[in-house]
Amino acid sequence: MDHDWIRRDFLTLMGVGGVVFASGLTGCGGASVSGPAAATPATGLTKAPGEDFFFLQLSDTHWGFQGPPNPQADTCLKQTVAAINAVDAQPDFIVFTGDLTHTTDDPRERRARMAEFREITSRLKARKLIFLAGEHDAAPDRGEVYREAFGDLHQAFEHKGVHFIALDNASAPGGAMGDAQLEWLAAEVANVPAGAPLVVLAHRPLFDLYPAWDWATKDGARAIETLSRRDKVTVFYGHIHQENHQMTGNIAHHSARSLVFPMPAPGSTPKRAPLAWDPASLDHGLGHRSIQVTRMRPVFTEVAFADVPALTRPAP
Secondary structure, eight states: OOHHHHHHHHHHHTTTTOOEEEOGGGTOOOOEEEOGGGSOTTTSSOOOSSSOEEEEEEOOOOBTOOSTTOTTTTTHHHHHHHHHHHSSSOOSEEEEESOOBOOOSOHHHHHHHHHHHHHHHTTOOOSOEEEEOOHHHHGGGTTHHHHHHHOOSSEEEEETTEEEEEOOOSSSGGGOOHHHHHHHHHHHHHHSOTTOOEEEEOSSOSSOSBGGGTBSOTTHHHHHHHHTTSSSEEEEEOSSSSOEEEEETTEEEEEOOOSSOOOOOTTSSSSOOOOOOOTTOSSTTOEEEEEEEOSSOOEEEEEEOOOHHHHHSOOO
């Protein structure tokens, strides 16, 4: 891999096909679009002094997947890790919002895939990594092997005045969170000071995006009701392998691209299936997200996947 090429051109590539959104972290007013020129070279986002910070969201890496939808599935995650490390400005943390590995009914293979995923992501220079389970990781055994590798299925933490809650809406059938977790969520939300921004991380959409394709959470409406008690809430999730931006009341929901294959828009095709691999594409519909949290206006940038072999291949 040409690491010099990455250092020279990756920051430019961050603006290619990307969109900068003003997220709902400070007012939940929805996503407003500005052009790629709004991004700064270091992070892809406007930088401000003080306790500002940025983090990355990666989702649906499906380590262990093999098949025509991505003939390079064994390299995309590694390329992304190298590209992130090549940028001088490192995020405060990186969050993986589920489906870290591809499903398997063999517990030994599941453990092996999670161990390989951990080894690859341990190469990231970020100070902290946060993992969420997806149904591919946790549904076959209700999260038993996942907990061995990554710990608790849900958690809460605070970073520079911003409160984060990571939910488990993937290990149970239909993504149900269950009474115990919903009671825990209510207690965590009650502890967030009035007016403080709250970021919720999840794998599946909390609202009914498209239940016929399993793009929903069985008891997500109860979580949304709890979160609606605060007026500065933003939800980042994965699962649907594409960008989607939606409001439920005062809560902004933003899904992220996948790092294995894109999926069609909700209900746009008769059947839910990965979109075909385009060998001529430079990003294959893949990517991750950079989220800058400032005191003025948090924004996020969609970062296109950089297919290094395709970009460095000589033109015919």
